[in-house]
Amino acid sequence: MAKMMVTDRDGHLHEVEGREGLKLMETLREFDYGVTAICGGLCSCATCHIFIEPEWMSRLPTPQSDEKELLVELQHYDAARSRLSCQVEFTDALDGLPLQIAPDE
Numbered sequence: 001m002a003k004m005m006v007t008d009r010d011g012h013l014h015e016v017e018g019r020e021g022l023k024l025m026e027t028l029r030e031f032d033y034g035v036t037a038i039c040g041g042l043c044s045c046a047t048c049h050i051f052i053e054p055e056w057m058s059r060l061p062t063p064q065s066d067e068k069e070l071l072v073e074l075q076h077y078d079a080a081r082s083r084l085s086c087q088v089e090f091t092d093a094l095d096g097l098p099l100q101i102a103p104d105e
């Protein structure tokens, strides 16, 4: 099974099974250390903010304008690493994806 390597807000690393075809958020919200995803994936709350290692960013689909607009408003926005996990679909090609749960805003 393909995995995601998830670092939580306390710096602890979790190996999580990634599920092909599901948004990263759909997996991450199942964990206490994960994301809250208040809007349920409608790209309107940014409570699913994560950081992706820069060398993996190019493997992901380019963010749409609504995702970018939301991200740049965040206090912890990082142009090199920020994504909304509800806008990124997991595929087996992303096996080993390292990501970090962003701090609460």
Ligand code: FES
Residues within 6 Å of the ligand: 025, 037, 038, 039, 040, 041, 042, 043, 044, 045, 046, 047, 048, 084, 085, 086, 087
């Ligand atoms: S879950 Fe609300 S923006 Fe991603």
